[in-house]
Amino acid sequence: MSQKKELLKINNLKQYFPIKGGVLGRTVNNVKAVDDVSFTIYEGETVSVVGESGCGKSTTGRAILRLDDPTDGTIEFDGTDLLSLNKKEMRKMRKDLQIIFQDPYASLNPRMTVRQTLNEAMEIQSAVPRDERNDRIAELMETVGLQPHQADRFPHEFSGGQRQRIGIARALSVNPKLIVCDEAVSALDVSIQAQVLNLLKKFQNEWNLTYLFIAHDLGVVRHISDRIIVMYLGKIVEIGDTKSIFENPQHPYTKALLSAIPVPDPEKKTERIFLQGDVPSPIDPPTGCRFHTRCPFATDKCAEEVPELRNEDYMTDGHAAACHYIKAIESGEHQPTRETSKVRDV
Amino acid sequence: MSDEKILEVKDLRTSFFIEGNEIKAVDGVTFDVPKGKTLGIVGESGSGKSISALSILQLIDSPGEIVGGEINFKGQNLLDYSEAQMRKVRGNQISMIFQEPMTSLNPVYTIGQQIREALKIHRGLDKKDGTEKSIELLELVGIPSPRKRVTQYPFELSGGMRQRVMIAMALACNPELLIADEPTTALDVTIQAQILELIKELQDEMGMSVVMITHDLGVVAETCDYVAVMYCGKVVEYADVKTLFKNPRHPYTVGLLNSLPRSDVDQEELIPIEGTVPAPHEMPDGCRFAPRCPFATDLCHSELPNLDDVGEGEQVRCWIYTDEWDGDPEVKVYEPEKRTSED
Numbered sequence: 002m003s004q005k006k007e008l009l010k011i012n013n014l015k016q017y018f019p020i021k022g023g024v025l026g027r028t029v030n031n032v033k034a035v036d037d038v039s040f041t042i043y044e045g046e047t048v049s050v051v052g053e054s055g056c057g058k059s060t061t062g063r064a065i066l067r068l069d070d071p072t073d074g075t076i077e078f079d080g081t082d083l084l085s086l087n088k089k090e091m092r093k094m095r096k097d098l099q100i101i102f103q104d105p106y107a108s109l110n111p112r113m114t115v116r117q118t119l120n121e122a123m124e125i126q127s128a129v130p131r132d133e134r135n136d137r138i139a140e141l142m143e144t145v146g147l148q149p150h151q152a153d154r155f156p157h158e159f160s161g162g163q164r165q166r167i168g169i170a171r172a173l174s175v176n177p178k179l180i181v182c183d184e185a186v187s188a189l190d191v192s193i194q195a196q197v198l199n200l201l202k203k204f205q206n207e208w209n210l211t212y213l214f215i216a217h218d219l220g221v222v223r224h225i226s227d228r229i230i231v232m233y234l235g236k237i238v239e240i241g242d243t244k245s246i247f248e249n250p251q252h253p254y255t256k257a258l259l260s261a262i263p264v265p266d267p268e269k270k271t272e273r274i275f276l277q278g279d280v281p282s283p284i285d286p287p288t289g290c291r292f293h294t295r296c297p298f299a300t301d302k303c304a305e306e307v308p309e310l311r312n313e314d315y316m317t318d319g320h321a322a323a324c325h326y327i328k329a330i331e332s333g334e335h336q337p338t339r340e341t342s343k344v345r346d347v
Numbered sequence: 348m349s350d351e352k353i354l355e356v357k358d359l360r361t362s363f364f365i366e367g368n369e370i371k372a373v374d375g376v377t378f379d380v381p382k383g384k385t386l387g388i389v390g391e392s393g394s395g396k397s398i399s400a401l402s403i404l405q406l407i408d409s410p411g412e413i414v415g416g417e418i419n420f421k422g423q424n425l426l427d428y429s430e431a432q433m434r435k436v437r438g439n440q441i442s443m444i445f446q447e448p449m450t451s452l453n454p455v456y457t458i459g460q461q462i463r464e465a466l467k468i469h470r471g472l473d474k475k476d477g478t479e480k481s482i483e484l485l486e487l488v489g490i491p492s493p494r495k496r497v498t499q500y501p502f503e504l505s506g507g508m509r510q511r512v513m514i515a516m517a518l519a520c521n522p523e524l525l526i527a528d529e530p531t532t533a534l535d536v537t538i539q540a541q542i543l544e545l546i547k548e549l550q551d552e553m554g555m556s557v558v559m560i561t562h563d564l565g566v567v568a569e570t571c572d573y574v575a576v577m578y579c580g581k582v583v584e585y586a587d588v589k590t591l592f593k594n595p596r597h598p599y600t601v602g603l604l605n606s607l608p609r610s611d612v613d614q615e616e617l618i619p620i621e622g623t624v625p626a627p628h629e630m631p632d633g634c635r636f637a638p639r640c641p642f643a644t645d646l647c648h649s650e651l652p653n654l655d656d657v658g659e660g661e662q663v664r665c666w667i668y669t670d671e672w673d674g675d676p677e678v679k680v681y682e683p684e685k686r687t688s689e690d
Binding site for chain 2: 053054160161162163190191192193194195196198199217218219220221222223224225247257258259260261262263264265266267268269273275276278279280
C-alpha cells in the first residue's frame with residue numbers, strides 16, 4: 002500500500018446545510034449531511050461509497066468537486082488543497098477531476114449536439130487544441146461505443162444507455178485523473194448497465210484512471226470496487242477492501258445492509274437481518290452511535306459514546322468499523338439485545 | 348400445473364395510437380397466475396410489463412387501447428365487463444400497488460380518509476367503522492402508533508411508511524389478487540426487505556395471489572413462484588422460478604442473468620447483451636431479440652417464433668427449441684460455469 006500514490010485525501014469533511022426559519026430567516030438548524038468524514042483514495046483504484054438515501058454519499062462526491070462548498074475539513078487532490086482555490090483555479094482543477102451524474106436525461110443540454118457538448122468541455126479546459134478536436138471527438142465516440150457520425154445528433158435522439166455513454170465521453174474528453182461516478186449506472190437496465198460497467202473498467206486499465214463510485218446497488222459495487230466505504234447518516238461506519246467488506250463485514254449496519262439484498266438464486270438460503278423502522282432524520286441525528294436506534298446489538302453505551310473507526314487484530318489491514326462491540330460480537334460474547342434476524346426458507 | 352388458476356391472460360394486446368402509428372406496447376401476452384401463488388413479470392424498460400398489469404385492471408388511457416385478447420379472472424373475461432362492473436372489481440377483488448408511494452397518495456387527504464374511501468365504496472362502512480378498520484389495517488402492515496397516523500398527511504410519512512399505507516389501502520377489501528408494480532424500486536434495500544417480507548406474510552395469511560412486476564431478478568428469485576420474462580411486448584419465457592434460474596432457455600433470459608452484477612458471489616466479468624432495445628416503431632419482423640441475440644440465424648431474423656411448451660409448464664419463444672432450428676444443433680445457450688465462480 003505504501004507504494005501507492007495518494008491521489009485524494011479527505012480530512013474531517015463536514016457539510017451542513019442550514020435550515021432557515023422564523024420571521025428573520027435565521028438559521029434555526031442544520032442538516033448534517035456529511036459529518037466528519039476522512040478517507041484517502043490512491044491512484045488507479047476504485048473506491049465505492051455505499052449507503053441508503055440520506056447517508057451523505059452524493060454530498061461527499063459533490064463536495065470533492067466543490068459543487069457545494071464544504072462547511073469544514075480539508076480536501077487534498079494530487080497535493081493541492083482544493084478548498085484554498087478560488088473559483089477560477091477550481092475550474093482549472095476540474096480538468097483532472099470529473100463527474101458523471103446519475104440521470105443521463107438531465108445532465109446533458111438538450112439544445113446542444115453531442116459535438117457541441119464535447120467541444121465545450123474541451124474549450125473550457127483547453128484540453129485539446131482546436132484543430133485536433135474533431136478527431137478527438139470521433140475517437141471519443143468510438144471509445145464509448147457510439148458512431149462518430151452520431152456526434153451531430155441531439156441528446157433526445159439517443160437511448161438512456163447511449164446518453165450515459167455521452168456523459169462518460171464528456172468526462173473523458175479532458176483526460177481527467179479522477180472521475181466521481183454518482184450513481185452513474187443506476188438508471189440503466191441491467192443489460193446496458195453491464196456494457197457501461199465493462200467500459201469503465203476498460204478505461205481504468207488503459208489510462209490508470211481513479212474512480213470514486215457512489216452507488217446503492219451492492220452487486221454493482223462488489224463488481225467494480227477495490228475498496229468500499231459504508232456510510233450511515235453522514236458518518237463512515239465501515240471501510241475496507243471489497244473482499245473484507247463482503248465476506249467479513251463487521252459493523253452491524255453493514256451486515257444488515259448486505260443481508261437485505263435480494264439474491265438472484267431461488268435456492269440459496271439466506272439469513273436476513275431485519276432492521277426496525279426507518280433511517281432517522283439527519284437534522285437531529287441520534288446521539289452516540291447514529292445507528293443505535295435500529296441496531297440489534299445496541300446498549301446504553303451506544304446511545305452515549307460516539308464509536309471511532311477501529312481495526313481489530315483479526316481484521317485485514319485497512320479494514321475498520323465504527324462500533325464499540327465489533328470484537329465482542331465477532332467472538333459471540335455480545336449477543337443481540339433485540340430479535341431481528343430471520344432465515345429465508347427456500 | 349394442475350393448480351387452479353385465478354387469472355389467465357390470453358393473447359392480450361394493448362396498443363398506443365400516436366400520430367397515426369400503432370405502437371404495440373403489449374403484443375400478444377399470455378400468462379397464468381395460479382391461485383395463492385406469486386407470478387413475477389420481469390423485463391427491462393419498455394418491455395410492456397407495466398402496461399400488461401394496467402391492462403388487467405383496464406387502467407389504460409387514450410391514446411392507449413386494449414385491442415384484443417382475454418383476461419379471465421376466476422373464469423370471467425374482464426374485457427366483457429362494463430366500466431361500472433370493472434369499478435366493482437378494482438380495489439375490491441383485484442388491487443394494485445404502484446412504484447411511487449409519493450405520487451400515488453393524494454397529498455391533500457389524510458391517510459385515514461384515503462383508506463376509508465375504499466372501505467366506503469366497496470363495503471359501505473361509515474366514518475366511525477371505517478376509521479376503526481383503517482387503524483386495524485395500518486396495524487396489520489406494521490405501522491407504529493396507527494391511531495395517530497390515520498390523522499396524518501402523506502408528507503408526514505417516510506417513503507417506506509407510505510408504501511405500507513399503499514399496501515394497507517390495497518388490502519382494505521381482502522382482494523383475491525394483488526398486482527404490485529415495482530413496489531420496492533423507489534425504496535432503500537433495508538426497507539425493501541421489510542416490504543417484501545410484509546407482502547409475503549400477508550399473502551400467506553390471506554391466501555392472496557400476487558402479480559409482482561419488477562426489473563430486479565433478486566426480487567423475482569426471492570418472492571415469486573412462477574416467472575414470465577418479457578421483451579418488447581412479448582413473453583419470451585415462462586417457467587417456475589427454480590427452473591428459470593437453474594435452466595434458463597431463452598437467450599434473452601440468459602443474457603439478463605449474465606449481465607447482472609451479483610453481491611453474493613465473485614464474478615470474473617459481466618457479459619452484457621450487445622446493442623439496445625429496438626425503438627417501438629422499428630420492431631424487427633422476426634424474433635424481437637434477433638438483432639441482439641448471439642445465436643440468431645436467418646430464420647430468427649425473418650420469422651417470429653411462437654411461445655411453445657418445452658417442459659412441464661415451461662414455455663419459451665425461441666427457434667432453438669423447435670424442429671425448424673437451422674443453426675448449430677449443439678448450441679449451448681446457458682453455460683453456468685462461465686457466469687460465476689463461487690467462493
